[in-house]
Amino acid sequence: MTSGETKNFVKGIAFISPWLIGFLAFLAVPFAMSIYYSFCDYSLLQPPVFRGLANYRELFGDSVFWLTLRNTFGFAAAALPLGIIAALALAILLNSPVPTPGVWRTIIFLPSLVPAVANAMLWLWIYNQQNGLLNILLSGIGISGPNWLNANWAMTAIIFMGIWGVGHTVVIYLAGLQDVPRDLYEAAEIDGAGWWRRLFNVTLPMISPVIFFNLITALIGTFQVFALPYIMTGGGPDRATYFFTMYLYDNAFTFLKMGTASAMAMIQLLIILALTGIAMYTSKRWVHYQGK
Amino acid sequence: MQIRQFILGGLLIIPGIWVLLAPATNHPEIPPGTVIVEYWEKWTGVEGEQMREIVNAYNQTRGREKGIFVNYISMSSIDRKTLVSTAGGAPPDIAGLWGNQIPQYSKLNAFYPLDDLAKEYGINETTYKPVYWDMCRYEGKLWGLVSSPAAVVLHWNRKIFWENAQKLRAAGLDPGRGPQTIDELNRYAQALDVRDPKNPSVLLRTGYFPTEPGWFILHTGLWFGTELYDPGQDRYLIDCPQSIQAFKWLQSYPKRLGVSTTSNFKSGLGNYTSAENPFLSGRVAMIQQGPWIAIYLEHYRPELNRLLLPKNLEVFLPQAMRNFNYTWAADAFPSAVPGLKDVTICPFDVLCIPRGAKHKKEAFDFMAYLNERENMERLARLHCTPSPLMDVSEGFFRYHPNPYIDVFERTSGGPNAHHEPQSPTSPEVGGDLNAMLDKINEGKIEVEPALKLVQERAQQTLEIDRQKREIRKRAME
Numbered sequence: 001m002t003s004g005e006t007k008n009f010v011k012g013i014a015f016i017s018p019w020l021i022g023f024l025a026f027l028a029v030p031f032a033m034s035i036y037y038s039f040c041d042y043s044l045l046q047p048p049v050f051r052g053l054a055n056y057r058e059l060f061g062d063s064v065f066w067l068t069l070r071n072t073f074g075f076a077a078a079a080l081p082l083g084i085i086a087a088l089a090l091a092i093l094l095n096s097p098v099p100t101p102g103v104w105r106t107i108i109f110l111p112s113l114v115p116a117v118a119n120a121m122l123w124l125w126i127y128n129q130q131n132g133l134l135n136i137l138l139s140g141i142g143i144s145g146p147n148w149l150n151a152n153w154a155m156t157a158i159i160f161m162g163i164w165g166v167g168h169t170v171v172i173y174l175a176g177l178q179d180v181p182r183d184l185y186e187a188a189e190i191d192g193a194g195w196w197r198r199l200f201n202v203t204l205p206m207i208s209p210v211i212f213f214n215l216i217t218a219l220i221g222t223f224q225v226f227a228l229p230y231i232m233t234g235g236g237p238d239r240a241t242y243f244f245t246m247y248l249y250d251n252a253f254t255f256l257k258m259g260t261a262s263a264m265a266m267i268q269l270l271i272i273l274a275l276t277g278i279a280m281y282t283s284k285r286w287v288h289y290q291g292k
Numbered sequence: 293m294q295i296r297q298f299i300l301g302g303l304l305i306i307p308g309i310w311v312l313l314a315p316a317t318n319h320p321e322i323p324p325g326t327v328i329v330e331y332w333e334k335w336t337g338v339e340g341e342q343m344r345e346i347v348n349a350y351n352q353t354r355g356r357e358k359g360i361f362v363n364y365i366s367m368s369s370i371d372r373k374t375l376v377s378t379a380g381g382a383p384p385d386i387a388g389l390w391g392n393q394i395p396q397y398s399k400l401n402a403f404y405p406l407d408d409l410a411k412e413y414g415i416n417e418t419t420y421k422p423v424y425w426d427m428c429r430y431e432g433k434l435w436g437l438v439s440s441p442a443a444v445v446l447h448w449n450r451k452i453f454w455e456n457a458q459k460l461r462a463a464g465l466d467p468g469r470g471p472q473t474i475d476e477l478n479r480y481a482q483a484l485d486v487r488d489p490k491n492p493s494v495l496l497r498t499g500y501f502p503t504e505p506g507w508f509i510l511h512t513g514l515w516f517g518t519e520l521y522d523p524g525q526d527r528y529l530i531d532c533p534q535s536i537q538a539f540k541w542l543q544s545y546p547k548r549l550g551v552s553t554t555s556n557f558k559s560g561l562g563n564y565t566s567a568e569n570p571f572l573s574g575r576v577a578m579i580q581q582g583p584w585i586a587i588y589l590e591h592y593r594p595e596l597n598r599l600l601l602p603k604n605l606e607v608f609l610p611q612a613m614r615n616f617n618y619t620w621a622a623d624a625f626p627s628a629v630p631g632l633k634d635v636t637i638c639p640f641d642v643l644c645i646p647r648g649a650k651h652k653k654e655a656f657d658f659m660a661y662l663n664e665r666e667n668m669e670r671l672a673r674l675h676c677t678p679s680p681l682m683d684v685s686e687g688f689f690r691y692h693p694n695p696y697i698d699v700f701e702r703t704s705g706g707p708n709a710h711h712e713p714q715s716p717t718s719p720e721v722g723g724d725l726n727a728m729l730d731k732i733n734e735g736k737i738e739v740e741p742a743l744k745l746v747q748e749r750a751q752q753t754l755e756i757d758r759q760k761r762e763i764r765k766r767a768m769e
Contacts (some may be wrong), residue, residue, distance in 0.1 A: 009351060041763060041764060043377075043400045044375055044379040044461045045375070045378060045379055045401055045402050045647075046401060046764070049760075049763055049764045049767040050767075051763055058756060064724075084436045129556050129559035130556065130558060131560060147552070149558050149559060150555050150559070151730065151734060152683030171329040236726070236727065238727055238731050238734065238736070239727045241731075242727075250723070253371075253372050253375070254719050254720075255717075255719055255720050256375070256396060256400060
């Protein structure tokens with residue numbers, strides 16, 4: 001490295017140093033420490049004591065751990081495709097020539113700006129069995145709505161609530177849709193392709209990188225679901241909505257078992273990594289990048 | 293160019309240095325040399341402001357004399373914030389936590405023991421009602437002093453009782469008083485249930501429903517003659533015969549009223565801290581609650597507290613007649629065990645000094661000030677609670693805003709007053725038991741096998757905790 005290059009390197013490092021310091025202090029070091037704590041008995045207030053794989057062993061023998069894992073997988077299996085389909089459908093609708101598109105876009109985007117606590121309080125009222133908006137609407141068509149937050153329905157209620165916040169994803173899809181070259185649609189039309197054919201043979205392949213991006217972010221998001229069920233149901237009734245992250249949080253801050261919580265965080269990381277890896281691997285078959 | 297860069301850099305650096313070096317708080321009214329005691333408290337609403345009155349009184353009197361200023365900050369999630377700040381080495385000098393956190397936190401060395409300071413101020417077991425003193429101590433040491441105590445009793449709506457006097461008499465019950473046994477409570481409850489005549493599966497009012505609000509439901513065994521945890525044997529008593537009986541009693545309510553009926557009824561109830569509170573709105577005739585319900589009543593339904601005279605004239609009523617000014621009443625929650633009277637659970641708020649606090653002595657001076665009879669009674673009147681102290685003044689009863697304060701004083705000071713379990717694993721066990729109770733109430737599992745499962749898991753949790761302590765002890769040696 002010449003002296004000029006060294007000078008430039010130092011300058012470059014100096015310029016990115018705020019980020020670098022932040023990354024090291026708030027991400028890299030805590031992450032490394034969390035790996036270590038996952039093998040320790042640690043409670044924040046006492047020095048960690050190494051106990052090998054005991055935290056992991058205890059978790060694997062813990063019925064609540066498996067229950068939260070099952071709840072989280074169940075939630076992800078339903079909420080992930082539902083969210084992607086709902087967001088995509090809304091984006092396609094918004095991309096079609098509708099009157100006052102700006103108003104519609106605002107209406108769809110607005111709920112995603114509502115803070116989680118306000119959102120939860122709002123939905124508690126919507127789902128109220130006796131006076132809730134949903135059951136009033138259902139009674140209008142002769143259906144007697146259930147108690148949405150009981151053990152049988154609470155999970156479904158939380159899954160459907162997720163659609164409320166798809167505004168961000170819709171915006172990303174919309175940007176992708178508007179990037180699809182018009183001439184491809186024209187060519188397809190000349191070839192006699194109808195609306196569905198154009199959707200499956202032109203639109204979806206062309207926005208597949210956007211779908212892939214949203215899939216990965218939604219995958220991570222659904223496995224970290226926390227705020228809404230925490231506020232709305234507290235994990236109940238009968239732990240029907242008790243998710244992995246909620247149990248992790250309880251282990252850390254209610255039971256003061258930081259070692260166990262760290263072990264859970266590592267397991268969560270591995271699960272998300274594995275699922276992301278599978279998605280990446282299969283993407284070769286269904287994600288089409290322009291120019292490739 | 294270089295000069296410009298230098299000036300620009302300087303302009304950016306100066307505010308940074310100022311932010312780093314400027315004092316964290318600025319109190320122009322505090323004389324130099326005053327020790328500032330940082331006090332974090334959990335109450336963010338009216339209760340928080342009421343505590344501020346006591347803090348202000350201290351700062352203006354004893355604090356000024358001694359050169360101590362208590363900087364009172366109310367905040368949410370106080371326990372998490374205290375935990376993190378203690379771990380980070382910058383805790384407050386006083387943390388206002390919940391009494392049931394003492395075993396868990398003290399076990400982790402989160403607080404300073406206060407025995408020496410308490411001795412210096414003459415505070416000992418004779419100062420407090422035993423139930424509060426015992427819970428402030430853990431493994432032979434004192435870890436905190438009470439700030440706001442409570443006791444849980446039965447409250448009932450006298451208006452509903454009067455309106456249904458005929459029904460109650462027909463059931464062989466006296467509408468002029470509350471139930472005195474569990475069997476009576478069941479009969480009162482049944483007589484006061486109201487279903488929708490058009491749709492009997494809809495419950496309009498319930499006489500009593502254990503999970504409404506159910507804040508102390510896990511301690512139901514106390515009224516059946518058992519604790520949840522035996523500290524002597526370090527063993528939970530979840531599946532003992534009395535506990536099984538207690539949970540069967542809890543289950544009998546959804547069984548009798550219908551699982552979906554009760555679930556629907558509960559989901560339609562209004563916000564607890566509003567005029568729609570089910571007890572205040574008359575949708576539940578009897579509830580198991582602490583003294584704070586009197587604050588809700590005065591705040592949201594004041595007309596229920598002015599039956600004969602306006603509030604400001606009530607003090608002229610003879611003490612024995614004061615209760616007639618209220619459309620509600622309170623007495624000890626009835627027990628299932630013959631002869632077992634005045635059973636109660638006493639949750640409370642506590643002041644502790646986190647390890648690493650900079651002004652331990654000064655912090656304790658404020659805590660001792662609060663625990664002087666006059667100041668404690670002032671806060672108790674503001675919070676509508678009983679006093680945790682053994683010695684209570686005559687005026688305390690006379691001017692207390694809760695007309696049933698004698699009931700709370702009697703039960704919390706009595707031999708059947710219980711505190712929450714002194715086990716560091718009780719938050720986990722409580723979570724398991726709550727989840728199992730949901731299952732029991734929904735009829736998904738019978739009581740005995742359900743409690744057996746929770747008991748096994750609770751013992752396993754205790755065993756893991758014990759193993760961890762042993763490993764830690766060996767590692768520290």
